[in-house]
Amino acid sequence: MTRSKRTDMVHGGTRRSQYGEVSEALFLTQGFVYDSAEAAAARFVEAGEDEYIYARYGNPTVRMFEERMALCEGAEDAFATASGMAAVSGALLSLLRAGDHVVSARALFGSCLYVLEEILTRYGVEVTFVDGTDLSQWEKAIRPDTKAVFFESLANPTLDVVDIAGVARLARAQGATVIVDNVFSTPVYSRAIEQGADIVVYSTTKHVDGQGRMLGGVILGRRDHVRKVVEPYMKHTGGAMSPFTAWVMLKGLETLDLRVRAQTATATHLAEALAGHSRLDRMIYPGHPSHPQHALVERQMGAGGTVLALDIAGGQEAAFRFLNALEIVLISNNLGDAKSIATHPTTTTHQRLTEDQRAALGITPGLVRLSVGIEDPADLAGDILQALDRI
Numbered sequence: 001m002t003r004s005k006r007t008d009m010v011h012g013g014t015r016r017s018q019y020g021e022v023s024e025a026l027f028l029t030q031g032f033v034y035d036s037a038e039a040a041a042a043r044f045v046e047a048g049e050d051e052y053i054y055a056r057y058g059n060p061t062v063r064m065f066e067e068r069m070a071l072c073e074g075a076e077d078a079f080a081t082a083s084g085m086a087a088v089s090g091a092l093l094s095l096l097r098a099g100d101h102v103v104s105a106r107a108l109f110g111s112c113l114y115v116l117e118e119i120l121t122r123y124g125v126e127v128t129f130v131d132g133t134d135l136s137q138w139e140k141a142i143r144p145d146t147k148a149v150f151f152e153s154l155a156n157p158t159l160d161v162v163d164i165a166g167v168a169r170l171a172r173a174q175g176a177t178v179i180v181d182n183v184f185s186t187p188v189y190s191r192a193i194e195q196g197a198d199i200v201v202y203s204t205t206k207h208v209d210g211q212g213r214m215l216g217g218v219i220l221g222r223r224d225h226v227r228k229v230v231e232p233y234m235k236h237t238g239g240a241m242s243p244f245t246a247w248v249m250l251k252g253l254e255t256l257d258l259r260v261r262a263q264t265a266t267a268t269h270l271a272e273a274l275a276g277h278s279r280l281d282r283m284i285y286p287g288h289p290s291h292p293q294h295a296l297v298e299r300q301m302g303a304g305g306t307v308l309a310l311d312i313a314g315g316q317e318a319a320f321r322f323l324n325a326l327e328i329v330l331i332s333n334n335l336g337d338a339k340s341i342a343t344h345p346t347t348t349t350h351q352r353l354t355e356d357q358r359a360a361l362g363i364t365p366g367l368v369r370l371s372v373g374i375e376d377p378a379d380l381a382g383d384i385l386q387a388l389d390r391i
């Protein structure tokens with residue numbers, strides 16, 4: 001019987017011990033005991049399904065999480081990582097070697113940009129950056145020797161949308177692997193594999209945990225790629241997810257669909273309440289008709305997601321007054337959390353960039369990123385409107 005993603009998020013990948021526990025068991029063990037010396041030797045030659053060696057390679061609780069994520073994403077397999085950045089760097093470094101060429105969108109999470117700009121190039125990988133929203137730039141930059149393309153499908157913090165199917169078509173024509181960082185789309189709205197992605201990565205720190213507790217990440221893709229390319233790199237370099245983290249993430253997945261849909265409904269409500277507000281130069285929400293790529297978002301995700309960006313009129317000073325006047329929404333830099341969070345990218349997540357780089361990405365001094373939580377929508381609207389009034 002085929003099951004929907006929503007059911008897989010609750011049941012997918014579950015293994016039960018002899019006790020028949022309802023909640024997934026937490027196998028808080030680094031190692032495993034073998035019945036005999038011969039059994040140990042055989043497992044080191046080839047570990048079978050559900051045969052484990054060492055937690056850096058795999059663990060039953062981590063395996064439950066990997067299988068559940070793979071089912072939700074429509075991927076053949078997954079490798080869970082210690083953080084979102086372990087997933088991004090692992091997906092890239094396991095695949096690339098000196099002399100390879102990569103094309104990447106320019107609008108990226110700060111640490112992703114660092115990996116592409118500073119680390120890959122240090123090891124002899126050539127990286128070309130493009131405006132991810134412009135398919136003609138991808139077409140020009142992707143060459144016969146391009147090994148991979150990389151982008152965030154919804155870019156942080158300006159919420160520009162990259163056309164997964166469009167970029168994948170161009171990349172595949174040249175034999176390049178398509179790697180998508182899909183955090184802002186969330187596993188709930190993602191159909192990235194069917195839209196042409198070869199590899200999807202998530203920071204599960206964000207919506208999957210969704211309660212601000214743990215760092216985590218995951219790399220998803222075809223089984224031969226995950227097991228033969230990603231796994232050897234990850235297991236020998238040490239970026240594996242801990243069993244305790246995997247257990248927390250499994251619990252997060254059980255409520256992910258409910259949380260993300262509620263957060264998205266509230267974000268939609270806030271976008272309507274804030275569009276055209278006199279204290280805003282711009283209200284950016286991919287699910288609102290005013291977003292320049294609204295039609296693409298509808299096609300690609302079917303919803304606008306859980307994050308808005310507000311360009312406060314009056315620049316940084318006004319943005320700070322707005323942030324300091326918020327009473328429910330927290331000033332922090334996580335996103336996808338149950339608690340609503342406001343971030344000022346210019347002075348925090350994107351402060352490493354030069355003013356010119358920020359301007360080119362549309363990160364203005366007045367820009368505030370608003371990650372919408374699961375609080376009462378009317379309370380949130382009231383808080384934001386009173387804070388705008390107090391600027």
Ligand SMILES: *Cc1c(COP(=O)(O)O)cnc(C)c1O
Binds near residue numbers: 156206
């Ligand atoms: C947060 C984030 C990451 C990094 O994840 P960590 O879990 O913090 O390491 C990577 N990409 C995007 C788009 C993110 O939002």
